[in-house]
Amino acid sequence: MVKFFSSKRLLITDAPADLHTFPDGLVPAEAQSLSQDPRLADFLSSPAVISSVGGMNALTLWVKRHRVCQCPDYNGEFHHHELVQVPRGRGVVCLCWAHDNEFREKESAKLDATALVNAAEFVTEAIRHRNNLPEGRHLTLGELCWWAVSKGLVHLLPEEIICAALGMKYKPPGGQRKEADVDPWERHPSDVLANNIKPVLALVIDPETPETFMRLPKARKFSAPAYTRWVKTQPCCGCGEQADDPHHIIGSGFGGMGIKASDFHVIPLCRRCHDALHANTSKWEEEHGSQAELVLKTQERALAMGVIATGKQK
Numbered sequence: 001m002v003k004f005f006s007s008k009r010l011l012i013t014d015a016p017a018d019l020h021t022f023p024d025g026l027v028p029a030e031a032q033s034l035s036q037d038p039r040l041a042d043f044l045s046s047p048a049v050i051s052s053v054g055g056m057n058a059l060t061l062w063v064k065r066h067r068v069c070q071c072p073d074y075n076g077e078f079h080h081h082e083l084v085q086v087p088r089g090r091g092v093v094c095l096c097w098a099h100d101n102e103f104r105e106k107e108s109a110k111l112d113a114t115a116l117v118n119a120a121e122f123v124t125e126a127i128r129h130r131n132n133l134p135e136g137r138h139l140t141l142g143e144l145c146w147w148a149v150s151k152g153l154v155h156l157l158p159e160e161i162i163c164a165a166l167g168m169k170y171k172p173p174g175g176q177r178k179e180a181d182v183d184p185w186e187r188h189p190s191d192v193l194a195n196n197i198k199p200v201l202a203l204v205i206d207p208e209t210p211e212t213f214m215r216l217p218k219a220r221k222f223s224a225p226a227y228t229r230w231v232k233t234q235p236c237c238g239c240g241e242q243a244d245d246p247h248h249i250i251g252s253g254f255g256g257m258g259i260k261a262s263d264f265h266v267i268p269l270c271r272r273c274h275d276a277l278h279a280n281t282s283k284w285e286e287e288h289g290s291q292a293e294l295v296l297k298t299q300e301r302a303l304a305m306g307v308i309a310t311g312k313q314k
Contacts, residue, residue: 023068032124033138035117040144043156044120045090052151053126056092060085062122063092070114071099091115132235132301141165150305162189200307201227222262230307231268237294238273238284245274249291251281267294 034040043049050059069079070093080096088108093115095103103111127147128139145165148154154162163170168189201224211217228246236243246266269277277284277291285291302308 031121032128034141034144035120035124037161039158039161041116041120043158043161044123045116046156047090048156049123049153050090050119052153053123053130056087058126059119059122060087060092062125063094063118066094068094069096069099070094070111070118071096071103072110088112088115091117091119093118132240134235134240146305159189162192166192168192200230201302202309205310222264224263227302227307228263228266230302231266231298234268234298234301236270236273237267237298238269238276238288241270243268244271245269247274247277247291249295250278251291264299265295267291267298 035044050056063085064083067083069083071079078098080098082097083094084097084100085092086095086100086104089112091112091114093111095111124139124144127144128137131139131143131147133139133143141161142165145154145157145162148157160170162168166189211220231246232243234243235241245268246263247269248260248263249265249267250261273284273288281291288294299308
């Protein structure tokens with residue numbers, strides 16, 4: 001219990017009502033707030049969304065971590081100690097052998113609802129992990145929409161959610177409107193969302209530049225201020241907090257005497273990690289990985305999010 005008294009303050013209070021039904025033990029981690037938004041229930045449990053974060057196999061492994069039967073107690077206090085993960089509708093639920101036998105091939109609205117909750121929590125947590133956000137950090141609506149754009153899933157987002165993310169007024173379908181309020185050039189919210197996100201760096205590939213025909217070509221200095229600005233907005237490669245600087249990697253042969261590496265060979269670092277890397281590069285790389293590997297991960301993240309695209313894609 002010493003670890004609970006190591007900080008300056010300790011709050012002791014009665015257990016909240018929503019924990020009364022949980023078994024004794026560790027308090028379950030707080031779920032992502034977006035997973036509890038009823039407007040996102042269909043989106044977070046759709047097969048295309050689940051497939052984009054690992055599919056049903058990954059969802060089953062995630063549900064397996066519950067280690068407790070999720071079935072409400074219908075027949076007394078008995079729960080078998082062996083557990084199985086059972087697909088229910090568009091999700092997966094963890095059941096003991098007794099309740100699995102009892103409800104196999106039977107309808108149960110409560111179990112189906114639990115399976116959907118599991119799917120929503122799994123998807124939001126997977127998106128958080130893929131965005132390199134720290135554990136316990138809650139996704140924002142904008143981050144969820146950005147992820148949907150990068151995966152080509154905007155068309156599955158509810159129109160009300162897109163309007164909330166863009167600050168647009170939501171107009172429910174149906175009903176009557178005045179003719180004066182009808183805008184013939186009004187665009188659908190999903191189109192506005194997709195068109196508002198542009199590639200930061202659009203590459204143009206030219207296999208026959210003048211330098212390719214020279215015996216000793218002079219290297220060009222590649223500059224991409226828009227890309228380095230995007231790198232600054234990403235989590236730090238060292239501690240995972242918000243980055244402050246786009247660090248041009250050093251000691252890897254990509255630069256020169258007094259010359260920084262190109263803007264394409266940068267990684268996001270906070271000020272503290274940036275100073276620590278320059279103070280002792282080898283020690284920093286032993287703890288966090290090589291700079292060259294982190295550059296590849298940063299570039300791969302930019303490609304996956306559509307930040308880097310070819311001229312035609314732009």
